[in-house]
Amino acid sequence: MPWWNGAVKSALWKALLGAACAVGALLPASLMAAPAKIEDTLAARLAACSTCHGAQGRAAPDGYHPRIAGKPAGYVYNQLLNFREGRRAYGPMVSLVAPLPDAYLREIAAHYAALELPYAAPPPAQADAATLPRGRQLALQGDAARQLPACSSCHGPTLTGRLPATPGLLGLPRDYLIGQLGAWRNGQRRAHEPDCMASIARQLSPEDLGAVTAWLASQPVPAGARVAAAPAAGEALPMKCGSAVAP
Structure with a gap:
């Protein structure tokens, strides 16, 4: 009779379940509590954009992901359309906007256009006198x-x-x-x-x-x-x- 029979399986599952319960009993209550509720707001949904465009769309430090905060809503909307419709070809943006309808793109554009945030001082120019x-x-x-x-x-x-x-x-x-x-x-x-x-x-x-x-x-x-x-x-x-x- 193979060792991996029903009785052995049942015993192993019981042991694993018991161990999990024992570990759970040792965890602080804060870790066992229900996960924090995240508000379903446009700002919360767009927080992922900060990964590339910086906090609140202020621009990333790499020099290639631009500031979008405070741009005209029509401009941001046009760019989202350009990515979705193939006029611009940056893969992550194309994947992001491909399934989104026009109305939602307009909401995103309006959100960033309404942000009034200070600008950082520009770096010194690295160019000759001419x-x-x-x-x-x-x-x-x-x-x-x-x-x-x-x-x-x-x-x-x-x-x-x-x-x-x-x-x-x-x-x-x-x-x-x-x-x-x-x-x-x-x-x-x-x-x-x-x-x-x-x-x-x-x-x-x-x-x-x-x-x-x-x-x-x-x-x-x-x-x-x-x-x-x-x-x-x-x-x-x-x-x-x-x-x-x-x-």
């Missing part, structure tokens, strides 16, 4: 000879964004800015047509891309600044841009 003035020129004046509009003509005069869907460019790490402009240049990042940022990124020389990102990343966010107002009635942007509006 680079930063060129970056400032591109950001605030553009380059008419190369048909490059100023960043401020779309992203607002203080570069803190325009409603309803254009983000601010200050308070972002240089690595992130370079990465996104590079993604637009090579087609890894796209937006709703007409894709103005793809056109601009492809017009920038590598030197100009380095200059404008160095200058932007070294600028502090103006005190009390959030998002600039929408363009005034009749004010035209320098080029048509599908991502400047929220669907």
Whole structure:
């Protein structure tokens, strides 16, 4: 008769159960209590986003996961759509938003847009004396000879964004800015047509891309600044841009 018969099985189960009960009796009551209840709120559900985007969406220290707190709701919503619909291709974000309906994406966007949190001071610029003035020129004046509009003509005069869907460019790490402009240049990042940022990124020389990102990343966010107002009635942007509006 095999040793692994019913009687032996029964005895082993009883022994294991007895041992488990004995261990349980030795544990403090705090460990035996029911698990703490987690509130089913949007903020609680989105706490997982802090793993990459930092606490409350303030940005992660790695330089590649951007701040999303305080961005225009239309911008955040557009990006969630871009990940879900294949215009952006970062795997973790695609997996996260793939099953989510439009209404829930709008809730997420509104949540982060409503967060008013302070910005950290920018790091010192790591660029030579000729680079930063060129970056400032591109950001605030553009380059008419190369048909490059100023960043401020779309992203607002203080570069803190325009409603309803254009983000601010200050308070972002240089690595992130370079990465996104590079993604637009090579087609890894796209937006709703007409894709103005793809056109601009492809017009920038590598030197100009380095200059404008160095200058932007070294600028502090103006005190009390959030998002600039929408363009005034009749004010035209320098080029048509599908991502400047929220669907």
